[in-house]
Amino acid sequence: MMRRLLPHPLISAGLFLVWLLASRSAAPGPALVGLVVALLGGQALALLAPGRLRLRRPALALRLAGHVAADILRSNLAVARILLLRRPDRRAGFLHIRLTLRDPQALALLAIILTATPGTAWVDHDAAEGWLLLHVLDLSGGEDWERIIRERYEAPLLEIFA
Amino acid sequence: MTGHLDSLPAWAAWPAAALLLAGAGLTLAGSLGLLRLRGFYERLHAPTLGTSAGMACVLLASMLVFSVLQSRLVIHELLIGLLMLVTTPVTLMLIARAAIHRDRQEGADVPGQASPERREEKSKE
Amino acid sequence: MSLAVLAWSLLLAQLMLGLAFCCAAWRVLRGPRAQDRVVGLDTLSINGMLLLLTFGLRTGTDLYFEAALVIALLGFVSTAALAKFLMRGEVIE
Incomplete structure (x- = not known):
């Protein structure tokens, strides 16, 4: 009922x-x-849409939301600095990342997270094999983007939409 | 013209002013990026400054001022925030996909269909 | 004192947003390619929306909020339609 x-x-x-x-x-x-x-x-x-949206771990989802809010704020400042200072050694480029995430709702959420964060833009996704094409504004910072995306965003999403 | 602000106490006026300046400054920095960055995919990052923290700061300032002036909780600005949060990624992804689709058709120097393995296989052939 | 600060920072914020609006407009006019113009147009609508919110703060009416909401919605729909057009060459298939 x-x-x-x-x-x-x-x-x-x-x-x-x-x-x-x-x-x-x-x-x-x-x-x-x-x-x-x-x-x-x-x-x-x-x-x-016959599928049901279900959140398995509300606490983890809240923590992910907190992480994302902090990351958005931090990368806002970082991108503003890049745009205003114009460092000559900045290098932008594409990045291929293989995702294990398959759930369409979780992928949509990951897309929102990555695009809402300044500095990274979701360009293309190959649904069959899970390859994600990303454009990053500053690759010279030495951050391991693949690891950040895998551990910080994909792992919690996998658990939430398990 | 700003006479209605006269009843605003100082503890609300200062943070509102700071939030306004921060939001407008971030938005301006992002839009300057539209002029300064070279290449389409770099310029794709420019509007996200205005739609994330820039918009959040201006909306927070508006919520703060109207809540204090009307001495009740005015949070309908959240509606705009929610809307922008959900719609910006969709529009940017659509533009990015359209652009890379066009670039691939024209044979420009962009990564192909998102699988490096398949690309290597192709180059071996 | 604090009210003067708020009034001045309101003016400064509006000037900055106006300048941002001009940057986006320049990108729309200049191009060089269609997708650049679409990104410029998207930024233009967002900057216009934020500018309307600051006008609402200046005049103290809710009317500007409604206009900002409508612009946010229209900006999304128009950019989505334009991106679709760039992809396929037609909006309705």
Whole structure:
């Protein structure tokens, strides 16, 4: 019963919150409409995509979100420095990384993480073999990008969407 | 024109000013990158400054000022933040894929279909 | 004192965002290739949206927020459509 009413509880909760934000009040009227929107939205998504979004490790997901926020802030400053100082030894380039991640939702999340972080851009992905083509603004810093992406982002995503 | 700000206490005005300057500065740095960087794939990184920390700082300043002025929690700016967070990666990925698709068709010097192994096999043939 | 600081930094932030807007516009006009123009246009819409938010702070009305939200949505849709066009040569297949 619960499952038929709320096929995607997380999505429905998110829709409800977005509705409250958009109507800018938590009065009973907007809240009721928001409830209807959230329920219908969940149903509509269940009709479109049969797969269920499930998060296995909420604590790990929160920690990943914290890491990502810190990384975004740090690489913002790093990229701003690159753009303003114009170091001559900066070297940009493409990078091939083989991912073990296969779940489409997890891949979408990884794409959002990598693109939202300034300095790295997701260019192409080969779904059959898992090769990811990445463009990095500064390769000269000596960071091991492959290891960073594997351990910092891919490993937690593998556990969350296991 | 800024008369409505008169009732803003100092403890809110200073952080709001700092957040505004930081956000606008980061966005300007990113947009300067559009002018300075050579090559399309490098310029692809330029807008992400404005859409991540730049936007976050301006939105936080707006939330802070309006919350204090109206003495209630004004957080509808989160809506824009959420929207940008989800949509920017999608647009940038679409542009990047379109660009590399076009470059490959024109035979420019870009990596081929994302598998180095397959590329080596091809070069051996 | 602190209000003067806020008013001045508001002005400075608007000038910086305006300059950023001009940089993006220059990239749209200059190119050289279509994908450069699309990236410029995307940046243009984001800078315009942030500029509108600072106008909202200056005037103290919520109206600018609505406009910023609409621009954010339209910017996404138009950039996605343009990227699709670059990829295939047509928007609707």
